Amino acid sequence: MHPVAVKLSSFVSLSNEEVSALSEAMANTFVVPSRTSLVSQGDRPQELYFLLDGMMLRHKEQADGTRQILSILMPGDSCDIGVTLLDRRDHSITSAAPCKVARVSDASIEVLSSNYPKIRAALRWATLSDESITREWLVNVGQREAVERTAHLFCELFHRNLAIGKVEGQTIALPLTQSELADVLGISAVHMNRVLQEMRALNLLRLSDGLLTIPSLRKLEETAGFDPDYLHLDARFENARGTVLLREGEAAIDGRIAAALVGSVQQQLRQPKNPAEEDGPLKGQTVLIVEDDFYAATETVATLSSAGAAIMGPYANEADAFDRILHQLPDVAVLDIGLSGEPAFELARVLKEAGVPFLFATAYERSHLPTDLSRTPHVLKPFAGNELIEQVRTIA
Numbered sequence: 001m002h003p004v005a006v007k008l009s010s011f012v013s014l015s016n017e018e019v020s021a022l023s024e025a026m027a028n029t030f031v032v033p034s035r036t037s038l039v040s041q042g043d044r045p046q047e048l049y050f051l052l053d054g055m056m057l058r059h060k061e062q063a064d065g066t067r068q069i070l071s072i073l074m075p076g077d078s079c080d081i082g083v084t085l086l087d088r089r090d091h092s093i094t095s096a097a098p099c100k101v102a103r104v105s106d107a108s109i110e111v112l113s114s115n116y117p118k119i120r121a122a123l124r125w126a127t128l129s130d131e132s133i134t135r136e137w138l139v140n141v142g143q144r145e146a147v148e149r150t151a152h153l154f155c156e157l158f159h160r161n162l163a164i165g166k167v168e169g170q171t172i173a174l175p176l177t178q179s180e181l182a183d184v185l186g187i188s189a190v191h192m193n194r195v196l197q198e199m200r201a202l203n204l205l206r207l208s209d210g211l212l213t214i215p216s217l218r219k220l221e222e223t224a225g226f227d228p229d230y231l232h233l234d235a236r237f238e239n240a241r242g243t244v245l246l247r248e249g250e251a252a253i254d255g256r257i258a259a260a261l262v263g264s265v266q267q268q269l270r271q272p273k274n275p276a277e278e279d280g281p282l283k284g285q286t287v288l289i290v291e292d293d294f295y296a297a298t299e300t301v302a303t304l305s306s307a308g309a310a311i312m313g314p315y316a317n318e319a320d321a322f323d324r325i326l327h328q329l330p331d332v333a334v335l336d337i338g339l340s341g342e343p344a345f346e347l348a349r350v351l352k353e354a355g356v357p358f359l360f361a362t363a364y365e366r367s368h369l370p371t372d373l374s375r376t377p378h379v380l381k382p383f384a385g386n387e388l389i390e391q392v393r394t395i396a
């Protein structure tokens with residue numbers, strides 16, 4: 001689904017026609033390299049922009065050269081709807097990573113809003129959500145101590161990624177430097193370094209190579225005093241958040257729960273297939289599935305088995321997958337990248353050496369792949385079932 005449609009669907013359910021209309025209106029796209037200005041303070045605004053991929057920073061510069069980062073833009077976010085009403089921009093927007101941006105005219109937004117009332121409502125809702133986030137940031141910088149402040153920011157970024165399907169296990173992309181994080185939180189770079197060291201020592205986070213892993217979302221939320229209500233997301237977000245907390249929390253301590261979840265998937269696999277599935281496009285193919293999210297694994301199993309594939313797994317970690325392929329190699333493999341915060345690259349390399357075709361089904365962009373795996377076929381979450389089937393059929 002189009003990134004802006006994914007974002008707006010957090011507020012309002014959009015039809016296929018409305019999603020198509022959004023996609024057509026935002027077909028004029030371009031790439032902004034990392035650490036490059038999109039717009040600058042003082043510019044005359046003439047066009048609207050929507051971020052489709054990557055991360056951008058809205059900020060204001062001070063006379064002494066220092067800056068305050070005012071907000072973090074993520075895929076689906078607008079870069080100021082209505083800004084063309086102003087004579088001059090009062091802030092700058094800079095990319096924190098390679099970004100894909102859609103250029104949209106005021107007229108296009110007016111046509112969309114006129115023809116599709118639900119899109120108009122969703123855009124307004126998104127604006128209100130942005131304003132709510134701004135108010136929370138003021139509270140965060142003005143009233144919370146440094147560790148609590150940092151924990152609150154990371155909770156927000158995790159939840160916003162969760163709402164647009166960009167979480168891998170417990171990991172999100174975070175391409176910000178410590179200096180940039182300091183500019184977000186209103187502390188010095190030295191203080192930022194000390195805070196991150198303290199949070200690592202408390203096992204509140206793991207931060208490296210542009211990836212942030214949160215071992216326990218519940219613990220981080222408690223540290224921050226975090227309440228996601230100000231994000232104004234719908235019930236689907238609450239369900240996704242509940243899944244994360246279940247996976248990591250006290251209930252997950254009892255291994256019988258995890259065994260029951262895996263068992264339910266395996267029970268599905270034992271059910272007789274429909275005749276149409278027996279003659280599907282993946283008939284005769286054994287597909288290894290490595291995915292640590294139960295719901296994603298269940299959906300992947302259902303999708304590929306409906307196309308006639310024989311399923312190996314699903315496995316939630318590399319160790320179990322390694323044990324299986326020692327006894328039997330699959331014909332093709334579908335791999336999640338982040339498995340409980342750890343990448344599945346070693347398994348990918350073994351499959352590559354063994355000549356087994358595979359693809360990554362992940363919320364991470366291709367830029368997160370190591371050089372030796374950068375040409376691996378790649379399906380970006382959230383994906384449609386027919387897209388996954390076609391990709392598997394192509395490489396099998």
